[in-house]
Amino acid sequence: MKKYTLSLASVVALVVLIAGCTLNQPEATMHVASADVNLSTVSLPGATVLAFGPENVLFVGDSKGATVHAIATEGIALEDPVPFNMPGLDRTIASMLGLNVTDIMINDMKIHPASQEAYVAVQRGLQPGAESVIAIVSPTSGDIRFLDFSETDHQTVTLANPASEEVMLWGDMPASTLNITDIDYHDGHLYVAGLTNGEFASNLRKIPYPFDGSQSAVGSIEIYHAVHTQNETRAPIRTMLFDEVDGVSTLLASYTCTPLVTIPTSEVAEGNDVKGKTIAELGFGNAPSDMISFMTQEPDGSFDKKILITHKQRSGSLISMKDLAAANAGDGLKGMTMGPAGVEIFPVPTSSVMHIDNQNQMMLTVIRRNIDTGGADLISQLKGAYFRLSDFVSEYDFPDYAYPEEQAGTKQFHDMVKPMEGYPHLTSDQMNR
Amino acid sequence: MGMLRVWIAWVLIWTGLMACQPTRDGVHVRVQGGMVYLDNWTPSYDVIADDDRVKLYVWDEEHQAPNKPAVAGKLVATGNGAFAFAPIFPLDKHTSYLLTIDEPPSSFQHLIERSSEPRVRPVVTHIYPSRDSLPENLLRMYIQFSQPMKTIGNLERIRIIDDEGLEVSHAIFNNVHELWNADQTQLTLLFDPARVKTGLDAHEHYGRALRAGRTYTIEVDGLEDVYGAAMDGSFRKSIHVTTEDRDPPSTDRWALDIPEAGSHSPFVVRFPDTIDRLSLLSRLKLTMENSTSVPGEVRVNKDETAWMFIPENPWKKGTYVLHVNARLEDPAGNNLNGLFDHEAGSLLYEEEGVRIPLPFAIED
Incomplete structure (x- = not known):
């Protein structure tokens, strides 16, 4: 009897065990959908500089491969100005890529013209064969995804061969590499500026887009370098921009140590030995990093077009297009100056900015180096302000501060900016002052 | 006895249930072929699309x-x-990872430790030009490393120190992009051209970084390879600086060692002075008279005063052409077209990079 009872217990236990095990089995094999992002659809051999072109095409210049990619992008138009507030963007991207922050390089950032998303060129790893990705950061959600090339139009053009007999003869020069310093699209053409390793020679190419297999090289660009008091042809353009100056399409180019030069776009053509006009010297001991243009509203309500050039060593140079056009109407700089000179320059506090672009009518997007944390922060700033209120602790920030009447304008500005910088709880309404 | 039976049954049932609970303690994490395998893991939940546990x-x-x-x-x-x-991207063997399985109320964590193999520290294997005696208008040096290096933030770690122990500042041109070769083993140092060239304001104000008659030390310290391994101690090379070199290279003064047909002997071009190494490797090319290339290997002698071509096949009788690109430079940037520091209009050819053919005959 006892034996029987035990056996019964065993059977019950076994049934429960089997039933339990069955219940605990995962259902078949369910996992992620098939159209997956994978390594081969998001990696490029290199991504050094970015530019957007017509119909939201993204140009990616690759120094290592001496190539430019043209990749179709899509983006739902974002009408509202939604700011970026992402400290430590470099660390976030590195973590997603499976690397420590010291093992990636952020090479460039541009804003998608429709979606206002930040497209960030990132090299994954530092070794010679390291590939790159384009990380796309949404201002609305803060989500980051990687640009997937598998289902988009993708054209590539190689820059290494200036299509001459010389190349056939010498072959490629393995000891020498091209550094693409900037790319820009203008009126049917992509312009690519760069320099080669080991040879102090500048390089400007003009490539029709859509790519048709042709490309041309501008003979040379001669500029007057006031700090050096000489005409120069070898120094490479560091950053450039096409814009209308007095109704004339013009290439604005800035060089290291730091001439600002204008060249009518019509003169930038194959074989032409172009003479640039040095209209300003932005200051010695400095390399410019980015150049953008935008409209701002002046205190009197009028609108003014501005050129903003950010620098590696100096404050940003903000120049009114009116002043630039006036300087351009003259003969250009002559003689010696250490700068700034040649045009009225309003210095703006952008010295830690690594990359800058227009985000919308109201805001600029910057990636800047945070000198306290060492991180690269992705943030938005107001045009006209060029700084973040939350970077500073000032008189206004103390809890017992009350805005007097004559500070009404400041109060209004603070109340607008604080929510934008991620501090909606610190506005005067919220603080009762 | 009834109690005992119930107890035994309970124990059996419980043990059975435990046996098929997710054996988290038994999960073995294994990295292979870009995947992180979770051996012996039985999820306690239904695995679904976009599962992020x-x-x-x-x-x-x-x-x-x-x-x-x-x-x-x-x-x-x-x-x-x-x-x-x-993972979408391959794991890096120099990085550690933490794998977590979130199965409330408990979770599993496993540390995947980075490779413990000792890192080989990078060293400077050579600085070109190889000579210890160089002109004060030196334009370019190359630092050769033993392995691929990080390509940013290095110029601050390379110092030029004079014979009184003082650092020479603003000697090297810093154009944001460091000038590395494709495999990241060779860095080009460009002496600021505005100081090298005469007549320029920077030259007039600051003079050349290097002064004739003095001795300088190039110190390379603390540079890291691509995985973060730093140089073990600094590398130093001393150079004695001579008066400026205003003597551009000229093919007229080159001597050719022409081998005999049927031999494997090198064809040698000897230069009276040092030639820039990058120029030697990229600005000279040997072909047959009809422009077909000659298979073989190029070598440069140890003080960059000779270019050698060792043919793959024995030399055949006939006319060969050594093509010289006029951009071929000496260490002061003087090329076959004239001085780096030239007067306007004084260059030999209007265009840079003209090709100069030097034909020669190989005979029995």
């Missing part, structure tokens, strides 16, 4: 914490009820 994080060794967000990737079934985490 298994995560992989970069492990921050300094703060002993996972870096967030998680590594991009997904959980995949590998068959027979087994699972693996598939």
Whole structure:
């Protein structure tokens, strides 16, 4: 009897065990959908500089491969100005890529013209064969995804061969590499500026887009370098921009140590030995990093077009297009100056900015180096302000501060900016002052 | 006795249930072929599309914490009820990772430690030009490393120190982009051309960085390879600086050692002075008279005063052409077209990079 009872217990236990095990089995094999992002659809051999072109095409210049990619992008138009507030963007991207922050390089950032998303060129790893990705950061959600090339139009053009007999003869020069310093699209053409390793020679190419297999090289660009008091042809353009100056399409180019030069776009053509006009010297001991243009509203309500050039060593140079056009109407700089000179320059506090672009009518997007944390922060700033209120602790920030009447304008500005910088709880309404 | 029976039955049932609970303690994490396999893991839940309960994080060794967000990737079934985490990007053997399985109320964590193989520290293997005696208008040097190096932030770690122990500042041109070769083993140092050239304001104000008659030390210290291994101690090379070199290279003064047909002897071009090494490797080319290339190997002698071509096949009788690109330079940047520091209009050819053919005959 006892034996029987035990056996019964065993059977019950076994049934429960089997039933339990069955219940605990995962259902078949369910996992992620098939159209997956994978390594081969998001990696490029290199991504050094970015530019957007017509119909939201993204140009990616690759120094290592001496190539430019043209990749179709899509983006739902974002009408509202939604700011970026992402400290430590470099660390976030590195973590997603499976690397420590010291093992990636952020090479460039541009804003998608429709979606206002930040497209960030990132090299994954530092070794010679390291590939790159384009990380796309949404201002609305803060989500980051990687640009997937598998289902988009993708054209590539190689820059290494200036299509001459010389190349056939010498072959490629393995000891020498091209550094693409900037790319820009203008009126049917992509312009690519760069320099080669080991040879102090500048390089400007003009490539029709859509790519048709042709490309041309501008003979040379001669500029007057006031700090050096000489005409120069070898120094490479560091950053450039096409814009209308007095109704004339013009290439604005800035060089290291730091001439600002204008060249009518019509003169930038194959074989032409172009003479640039040095209209300003932005200051010695400095390399410019980015150049953008935008409209701002002046205190009197009028609108003014501005050129903003950010620098590696100096404050940003903000120049009114009116002043630039006036300087351009003259003969250009002559003689010696250490700068700034040649045009009225309003210095703006952008010295830690690594990359800058227009985000919308109201805001600029910057990636800047945070000198306290060492991180690269992705943030938005107001045009006209060029700084973040939350970077500073000032008189206004103390809890017992009350805005007097004559500070009404400041109060209004603070109340607008604080929510934008991620501090909606610190506005005067919220603080009762 | 009834109580005993119930107890035994209970124990048996419980033990049985335990046996098929997810054996988290028994999970064996294995990295293979770009996947992180979770051997012996039986999920306690239904695995679904976009399942995010298994995560992989970069492990921050300094703060002993996972870096967030998680590594991009997904959980995949590998068959027979087994699972693996598939990161989009390959894991790096020099990085540690933390794998976590979130199965409330408990969770599983496993540290995937980075490779413990000792890192080989990078060293400077050579500085070109190789000579210890160089002109004060030196334009360019190349630093050769033993392995691929990080390509940013290095110019601050390379110093030029004079014979009184003082650092010479603003000697090297810093144009944001450092000038590395494609495999990241050779860095070009360009002496600021505005100081090298005469007549320029920077030259007038500051003079050349190097002064004739003095001795300088190039110190390379603390540079890191691509994985963060730093140089063990600094590398120093001393150079004695001579008066400026205003003597551009000229093919008229080159001597050719022409081998005999049928031999494997090198064809040698000897230069009276040092030639820039990059120029030697890229600005000279040997072909047959009809422009067909000659298979063989190029070598440069140890003080960059000779270019040697060793043919793959024995030399044949006939006319050969040594093509010289006029951009071929000496270490002061003087090329076959004239001085780096030339007067306007004084160059030999209007165009840079003109090709100069030097034909020669190989005979029996």
